[in-house]
Amino acid sequence: MMPGGVIAPWLLALVAAATLFVVMLDLGMVMVPGEFRWVLRRPALMARALFAVLIAAPAIVWAIAETFELPRSAQIGMMLIAIAPGAPVALRNSMSAGGHRAFAPALQIAIAMSAIVSMPAWIAGLEQYYGGAAAVDPRHLARQVVAAQLLPLALGMVVRVGLPATSLRLEPLLHRTGSWLLVGLLVLVLVDLYQTVIDAGLRVAAAIVAATALALLAGHWLGGPEAATRTATAIASASRNAGLALLVATLNRAAPEIVATVLAYWVISGMTVIAYARWRRHRAIAMTT
Numbered sequence: 001m002m003p004g005g006v007i008a009p010w011l012l013a014l015v016a017a018a019t020l021f022v023v024m025l026d027l028g029m030v031m032v033p034g035e036f037r038w039v040l041r042r043p044a045l046m047a048r049a050l051f052a053v054l055i056a057a058p059a060i061v062w063a064i065a066e067t068f069e070l071p072r073s074a075q076i077g078m079m080l081i082a083i084a085p086g087a088p089v090a091l092r093n094s095m096s097a098g099g100h101r102a103f104a105p106a107l108q109i110a111i112a113m114s115a116i117v118s119m120p121a122w123i124a125g126l127e128q129y130y131g132g133a134a135a136v137d138p139r140h141l142a143r144q145v146v147a148a149q150l151l152p153l154a155l156g157m158v159v160r161v162g163l164p165a166t167s168l169r170l171e172p173l174l175h176r177t178g179s180w181l182l183v184g185l186l187v188l189v190l191v192d193l194y195q196t197v198i199d200a201g202l203r204v205a206a207a208i209v210a211a212t213a214l215a216l217l218a219g220h221w222l223g224g225p226e227a228a229t230r231t232a233t234a235i236a237s238a239s240r241n242a243g244l245a246l247l248v249a250t251l252n253r254a255a256p257e258i259v260a261t262v263l264a265y266w267v268i269s270g271m272t273v274i275a276y277a278r279w280r281r282h283r284a285i286a287m288t289t
Contacts, residue, residue, distance in 0.1 A: 109150070240266070
């Protein structure tokens, strides 16, 4: 079981895998490949967004962890998940909060591909800073990225283009199923990790909230003049991929305290991002009425 966990690991893994596959498949079915031309005409915007996600956000987490003078295990755990970008659920949060319909999916795909290079580079740097012996094989990262994100996303896009009538029938069902699976996964995670989050302590929790808020601010600022691209960049910047972080932790036999911090960060940061997404959604609705 996870540190402090009470739910069977196989059940959590099954629900998480099903949730991510359905959510990404659903998102693929609502994408219009031709919309990506809008992104290709704005390379500077994509460059700023990737900088916010891959460089600015981890740097913010490092600065916050140092400022709060957190224990070494907490610092390493926070940095481990900070360098793991591309949370699959971030795209759904972004789209529901008014994120740009062309830019948000393109950014998600670019982040997923970039993580295969950025994570080993960050790990090499952190290994020197913390004096450890961490490493990760990019092939492990690539397999997880493809299986959890790119494959279902591509499958959804293929169904939309090749079988448009089927896509129209399936998409509402997939959307409802994904929503219910997300609720079920959230309940299981909160039950399983409640003690882990409590054990993290107020100082670590405050540091996670501060780091997430600043990552949201950085992404919002770097996301360009349009509200929709700002929302997409902010959510992508603050949303980190716990699956990739736990993969690296497992491969390097990380201490339980480090894994516990990763999980606490995932829960607390996720709640902070949801609060921002709700605010952006209400603002987007207000602007259209």
